[in-house]
Amino acid sequence: MITLTVNGTRRSFDGDPTMPLLWYLRDELALTGTKYGCGIAQCGACTVHVAGRPARACQLKMETLQGAVVTTIEGLHPTGQHPLQEAWREIDVPQCGFCQPGQIMQAAGLLKNKPKPTDQDIDTAMNGHICRCGTYPRIRAAIKAAAEKQS
């Protein structure tokens, strides 16, 4: 039995211990904001926070998450008004939107460590995320706008 906390709620899991967190969130908890894009840590669509830091949910087996504290896009902010979420809307970043929960979770981790990220910081932090629609310039702008607003 694995127990963990997801978006503030205690959960227990007694299924296949090798199941990646991604499928646990999506199939067992119906938290479908965390997306599947590649399954091999190449795209970032599945990014959540574990212990407050961005992590690829497709790479984390449930058996390694005993006692873990997990936050998904649904739990990033109680009313969906994290400064990044607001900046994303302000700049109308998404096209199809599919990659954006992962992008936002990664960016939230970045801003926590670097409240004033440079272009280079953003490139480094976000390069693991694919947006096939090509919203990179707007993502960069939105991260900067959120950082600006936060300070």
Added chain:
Amino acid sequence: MSALFGKHGKHGKHGKHGKHERHESRLPWVSSNTTPESDELVDSGRRSALKILGLGGLVLAVGPGGVRRLDAAALTAADPWNPHVYVKIADDGIVTILCHRSEMGQGIRTTMPMIIADEMEADWSNCRVEQADGEEKYGSQNTDGSTSIRAFLPQYREAGATVRALMEDAAAKEWGVAATEVKAEQHEVVHTATGRRKSFGSLVASARTMAMPARERLRIKSPAERRWQGKAMRSIDLVPVTTGKAVYGADVILPGMKVAMVVRPPVWGSKVVSVDDSAALKVPGVEKVVRIPESPIPGAFLPLGGVAVVAKNTWAAIRGREALKVTWDAGPHATYESKAYKAELEASVAKPGAPGYRTGDVAAALASGARTVKASYYMPHLSHAQMEPVAAIANVSNGKVEAWAPTQSPFDARNTLAQYLKVEPANVTVHVTLLGGAFGRKSKPDFVCEAAFLSREVGAPVRVQWTREDDVRNSYYHSVAAHRLEASLDASGKVTGWLHRSAYPTISSVFAPNLPGPTPDELINGASDVPWDIPNMSVEVCPAVAHVRIGWFRSVNAIHHGFAIGSFVDELAQAAGKDSAEFLLQLIGRDRVVDQSKNGMVEPPKDYYGAAWTDYPLDTVRAKNVVRTVMEKSGWGTKLPRGRGRGIAVHRSFLSYVAMVVEVEVLPDGTVLVPKATVAVDAGFVANPDRAKSQMEGALIMAMSNTLHSEISFAQGRVVQSNYRDYQVARMRAAPRTVDVHILQNEGMPGGIGEPGVPPACGAIANAIFAATGVRVRELPVGRQLAGWSTRATEDGSS
């Protein structure tokens, strides 16, 4: 035949409903407020619309030739009227607009209702959007070809204007004044003289019974009266998208739903020889292994077939499929090798092809030019690699099929499902979710058929989930293409002859077996309709047989046309010793407006991107304007250090003119960054400029992938690549800091927006690389070709 290898009988381990029913079902955009209206009274299109919109209020159907109130819109064989759009005003005034096009990032769920609401004088905060199901009565809903606005703008406007007039009439009647004395204003009608007001909601009851405003009386807003059209409107789905609540294909959850993964043919047309499912069935959670018959190739939209593992959750399905042992026969295309095929295509374009465009005497021109230039270009297969791998949910029971899918074409999905499962289309419902990117992949409903087939086999709702590996290896691919261009220049550097031959397996090859190659009419996708002023031209297609499923990919053949033509024009400018941009302007030449179907086109198709040729003549002033705009805004002509360079290209496709100046920085290791790009687009009237800008940004970045990174290749008939690790796409680090998009807004007939940005970007990037490094890339992707460029001798003699 559908051999079953399952161990649990017809309904799987847990019977018809599995024990994992912990979630509420999540059905996007299907209102619980379904209508009991009797079936005899309504045709299926209306029934479906009413189901989603709910009863009551005022419902208007919008179709070719006008707007009707739903009570009068019953369809008969004698009056086969196809409404495309439904608009409802509820008694509380809430406006609901049924969107008949699929949302895949282009913003149609915002732009389409915004146009209607603007013309209606609705208050945007009182407007809602619901997604329409796949319905015959909507006509083609295929969201492709950059069509939505250019095909429907007049209807959307008329719809809004009709509602506005109807509301005004109703208020005038209630007040007993002339209709000319009242005016709709933001969800109210105002009596101008007295300032009295009535809300739209309060007028619904009267509007339900009064005569519809005559078409001649309708007044489409003048540009000055428009509130949002041509200005700005934020996307409507931003809150769900940024909070993880938006529902894409794989996010639909039904009670008792199973998850399936399918092993598909590794080679196009190969067939299962044997299946050993003993290990797969031992994986906890795996319930059944089901054979899906291979569809005969080419197969159109039908599923490839193979062997499915049906499990209680996704992870069990993944593990079960890993444990499944399937052997395949070699298949008819096992000899497909990309290297050899490239040589075949090059040999094909070395010989004369079938002309799609011909003027003057190109052979004579080439023979007598002061100078001739020849070049060959190659572009490999591409895969859409949209971020959401395809997935679909289906529930088949009692002969009825219900499916949820991220489909660009719910209507095709519905018909293909009916054909595949041998049921009447009337018994098939297709609900459209949001699409996590599509780019043409999701026009093909093969994956929806898989879900429905499996649901029928296991007697439970099934989600078919494709992995990224499935997506890379079993997709419909963009055509691989070879081009050969030759041109003659006179002593002054003016182009006198132009010979362009291309060879690529055609998309038609998925619909008809054994096609020898593309047909000349395919050249109108940006090759035979180039805006050049050259007296002697021949544009030809050459044979190329398909060995894999070929499918539409954003911009279609214009991708390789744009790359080859854009690059070649730049090569000609170098040969003529002229500035590339000035050379482009000279090549476009005299101001003129030409119906291209009457000007050298050999047997032109009846329509041009689905529109009348006469509505979209080539206008060289527009072509030159976009070029001049990017020249002026990009700092064209100013000096850049070695390793940095600008490239320019202009291309017309999907009825729009786009020019780009792309600036690249090439690092010593050959990595290409794109710090800046300047784009100008003339697409006639652009309804939602910010979404048009975002499409141009996205097109440029997709062109970076196409040009710099992406390649699908085949060895022994199998796709070599597997995931984003080896099928690479553009990422943040290389992406532009600035994309400066200029929309040359005008009141002209709208052109496409989603696709026409890609083709010029491919050429402009290649030209910028040449400007930066002196290396001319003629074979894509650039990949590692530029490694160590700074120490190499270059074609332009610099070093």
